[in-house]
Amino acid sequence: MYVGIDVGTSTVKAAAFDAAGGELAVAARPVGLALRGGSVEQDMEEVYGAVVAVLGEVTARAPGPVELAGLTGQGDGVWLVDAQGRPVRPAASWMDGRAHALVDRWLADGTxxxxxxxxxxxxxxxxxxPLLAWLDAHEPASLxxxxxxxxxxxxxxxxxxxxxPVTxxxxxxxxxxxxxxxxxxNRVVELLGLAHRRRLLAxxxxxxxxxxALGEGLPAGTRVTNGPYDLPACALxxxxxxxxDGLLIVGTCLASLxxxxxxxxxxxxxxxxxSTDRPGHWLRAMPAMVGTAALDWVLSTTGVRHEEVDALLAETPPGAHGVRVLPYFAPSGERAPFVEPRLRAELTGVSLESTKADLVxxxxxxxxxAARHCLEAAGLTGTLAVCGGGTRSPAWMRLLADVLGRPLRVVEGEVGARGAVLAAAGRHGVALDTEAWTRPTAVVEPDAGRAAFYAPAYADHLARLAAARDRARA
Structure with a gap:
């Protein structure tokens, strides 16, 4: 039995797999985000406690000893710990926006x-x-x-x-x-004014x-491998x-690789x-801040449940009766395929005749x-796989195939945890059938007519985005 742990932004998961890549058991636990005045933080003890809990649950439900365990999780942010790995302060999330003024300045001066x-x-x-530089200026005692x-x-x-400590x-x-x-x-460390904090880099x-493993969540002695983080783990x-070849992760973060x-x-x-486990091989990543969090906000604001999305998408035609959404809802703006810390979402074309279905x-x-913009900027020329929570909506997958104008290899299940196990197996020389482990569960083909409709609509999106970026910089 092989176990993958995926420490996500809002959910911590563990999944057990057999030698052929079949999922034996999955356990999940939500974790909180504290949003306040531009800050987005997480309680490290809550996150670690969720990891131990889901590991205990999945190993109790799945048969057999654990051969290997692989770790993955959210990237970026700053998780300050003491020598025992205990938190010094709450973790600053990758969604945190407090350092936007620093980034504005570094954008202006060329840094x-x-x-x-x-x-x-x-x-x-x-x-x-930016987060370390912000903490150095405002919370030096923490550092x-x-x-x-x-x-x-x-x-x-x-x-x-x-x-x-290691990364x-x-x-x-x-x-x-x-x-x-x-x-x-080290020159980059100096450019950001952090030379005196260089010791903090793991x-x-x-x-x-x-x-x-020490014995918390996993049996003592279980081989645990650290990495890669969630984006490259999902690619694996x-x-x-x-x-x-490319991957689109339709999750809290809309990541194009x-x-x-x-x-x-x-x-x-x-x-x-x-950087990947193979020198000379990289993933060109455009991890946009926009993602399912944008849809979640619209659903909660309109009182729509997630299970209603597919039916609502069928109620209104492509183009949503003229309603348009620039879905840049993150408090820290956007980071791919451009950096614009002050960019905000815009809803246009809304009237008294607009429906919830139009907004969705x-x-x-x-x-x-936004995904098409990122994938084009990343240089997609081959096949495209898609994974993440958004794949649970068949109607949304059909819409994405139409908007992108290409087939989607849908890979369902715990893809990040699966990649973490494959990375662990590679590290320890354990031979697994990667083709079987990574086989798509479905292929969604675009509709030619709808794809033709979305081509000029995409050009209109880019024009409206350019105008919004101008306003954000004004």
């Missing part, structure tokens, strides 16, 4: 572009560089008390195994890692770190490794290059246009 040219990562308010500034899964690995090349990719040498770029395990779990062997640090600074369809279409 964001300089960092991107060196590391392939375009900073945004919730990435570790003084910390032994390490970790990423989410690193904190969990530290606690589960008692191993010292992996995928998490370290934003914003301090040189993607060519796979080591920290060592990079390359290949990913592994250590035996969906079988996206060939250059040109394209596998590549070409490191291109030109163009508009946006997204990042994620327009939001789903807006998210689809």
């Amino acid at each position: 964001v572009e300089t960092v991107f040219r060196r590391t392939g990562g375009a900073m945004f308010p919730g990435s570790p560089g 003084n008390a910390a032994a390490a500034a970790l990423y989410c899964k690193d904190m969990v690995f530290h606690r589960l195994t008692g191993a010292g 992996d090349v995928s998490d370290a990719s934003m914003p301090f890692l040189d993607p060519r040498t796979r080591t920290y770029d 060592p990079v395990g390359d290949p990913v770190a592994t250590a035996p 779990g969906a079988g996206v490794t060939a250059p040109g 394209v596998a590549t062997t070409a490191l291109g640090l030109g163009g508009e600074p946006a997204g990042l290059y994620i 369809r327009a939001t789903c279409e807006g998210i689809g246009f």
